[in-house]
Amino acid sequence: MTATTPDEKLLVQMFEAAIKAADPKAALAAYLPAKPKGRVVVIGAGKGAAQLARAFEELWDGPVEGVVVTRYGYSCECDSVQVLEAAHPVPDPAGLVASQAMFDALAGLTKDDLVVALVCGGGSALLAAPAPGLTLEDEVALNQALLASGAPIGAMNAVRKQISAIKGGRLAAAAYPARVVSLIVSDVPGDDPAQVASGPTVPDAVGRAEALAAVRDHKIVLPPAIASFLDSAPEDAPDPADPIFAKNEVHVIASAAKSLEAAATVAENAGISAVILSDSIEGEAREVAKVHAAIAREIGTKSRPFNPPVVLLSGGETTVTLRGAGKGGRNSEFLLSFALEVEGAADVSALAADTDGIDGSEDNAGAFVNGQTTAAMRQAGIDPAAALANNDAWTAFDAVGGLFVPGPTGTNVNDFRAILIR
Known part of the structure; x- marks a missing residue:
């Protein structure tokens, strides 16, 4: 209409x-990081990730490389950053490909390199990467259960982070020893950057115990494989106090x-x-x-x-x-x-x-x-x-x-x- x-x-x-107040180029301009001695690698996920990547390329004075993933139909052309598409709100195999492409882009980085993470809403579904022992089908079933539950975003993310190989700061951990600067467009109440796209580059202190409490308190009916994994997961998502994150920066560049x-x-x-x-x-x-x-x-x-x-x-x-x-x-x-x-x-x-x-x-x-x-x-x-x-x-x-x-x-x-x- x-x-x-x-x-x-x-x-x-x-x-x-x-919308204009959250324009990617205007939002990024005030938060450009200092140039590193080494490479600049851009990674990103979300419904506006492609536009953020293009804006970064236009603002950055120097060579960049990397990969971002956005929803089908939401991409735009970038010069040197690869733009992939995947399904939202329910993950698909293209999301697995995109997640692996980001890990590949971060392989072999040094302390002289810089990773710029461009993260916005929608990234949780786009970054499909089930934890070892789980499958894409398990992650899809979990996402469907969460979407139907009516639980708040914090509760959903508490669970998502525990069953993922990329969320909850794991993508930033893969970039170590390179410095990671996360530039985030917030779509979550309270603007907690660890909640946007389930925090692929921003760890938080929410662990398995909190995830189990969220399932109980919000009466979330988990798929059997997810419930079993969550009950016996070998470890929590990365700890934000881990020294590997010490040099990283996080900035919320646009918000509600x-x-x-x-x-x-x-x-x-x-x-x-x-x-x-x-x-x-x-x-x-x-x-x-x-x-x-x-x-x-x-x-x-x-x-x-x-x-x-x-x-x-x-x-x-x-x-x-x-x-x-x-x-x-x-x-x-x-x-x-x-x-x-x-x-x-x-x-x-x-x-x-x-x-x-x-x-x-x-x-x-x-x-x-x-x-x-x-x-x-x-x-x-x-x-x-x-x-x-x-x-x-x-x-x-x-x-x-x-x-x-x-x-x-x-x-x-x-x-x-x-x-x-x-």
């Missing part, structure tokens, strides 16, 4: 400002916070107050939507806690517990739940979208909503409540032409939500 009303156009302008601030400026320039609720909201998408809707209704009917007109902005990463067999993603599920809560309101409109341009596994980033959206769905033969129960938000929005399809953005700072109350 192309924005048609003035309010929808303003919402899109805010989204575009958020910076993008939301840019969106707020667009609203304020249009004469509308902007409030950033949070850049790190987690929780079940449909429940988070109810809270946002309650605030919007309170503003619209009682002018509290903020006076209209106002835009509510938020970011973070919600989750979806799969209950049905429909199509959609966390942003479209958020919006369908939100639409049901603001049904009939004449003064509310909203856009929620994934900043990488893809919400879930379909081709939309999100969708538009207003107080008449659910009535339009019913007129089109869709019961919005039934669609929500079946996790079928994509079908519901498609039926009314409400999908927002900007295409791949080349970056990823997680979810973007903008709610305009007139």
Whole structure:
């Protein structure tokens, strides 16, 4: 859907400002490392990894080499860095090839060499590399179980790191004795760099005990092979205090916070107050939507806690517990739940979208909503409540032409939500 009303156009302008604030070249420029005596090897993973690699090549004054992996359809041409593609959100054999290519690129480095790791959201699935004793099929089954669980990203990553040969700092360990500078576009609540793409170059202190606790606390149903491995894994992921990481640097170069601030400026320039609720909201998408809707209704009917007109902005990463067999993603599920809560309101409109341009596994980033959206769905033969129960938000929005399809953005700072109350 192309924005048609003035309010929808303003919402899109805010989204575009958020994307621009996370532009790879602008984000990288302030964090270029000092030149080494030896080689410069670029590695990277994520939905915006190819764009980051191209931007680095344009900014770097000197020869570079290396390899990055991105999602199918998200690549761009680089001069000397090889760009590979693999599947997301469920790993495939191409991810195994990409992971091995990165290990090969790091082989034989010396203390005079520099490794630049360009990491952004989506890298967990793209870097397929099961631990010894496990198979790609095991990793695929784990990923499917995690995606269906509704567990927060920290819990999912705690498990992923323990069953991987590349995550949890293992890729950085393979680069030793070369220095590794990780330049990270954060798509996780709180901007912990060890959580982005499950931290291939950034170890953390979360070990097997924490992973087992996450499985228990979030009632994650693990595939039998993964459960057995996790119960008897010979060792934890690398320790961040290990001396091999002592010379390394980690920088978060773009985040949801910076993008939301840019969106707020667009609203304020249009004469509308902007409030950033949070850049790190987690929780079940449909429940988070109810809270946002309650605030919007309170503003619209009682002018509290903020006076209209106002835009509510938020970011973070919600989750979806799969209950049905429909199509959609966390942003479209958020919006369908939100639409049901603001049904009939004449003064509310909203856009929620994934900043990488893809919400879930379909081709939309999100969708538009207003107080008449659910009535339009019913007129089109869709019961919005039934669609929500079946996790079928994509079908519901498609039926009314409400999908927002900007295409791949080349970056990823997680979810973007903008709610305009007139």
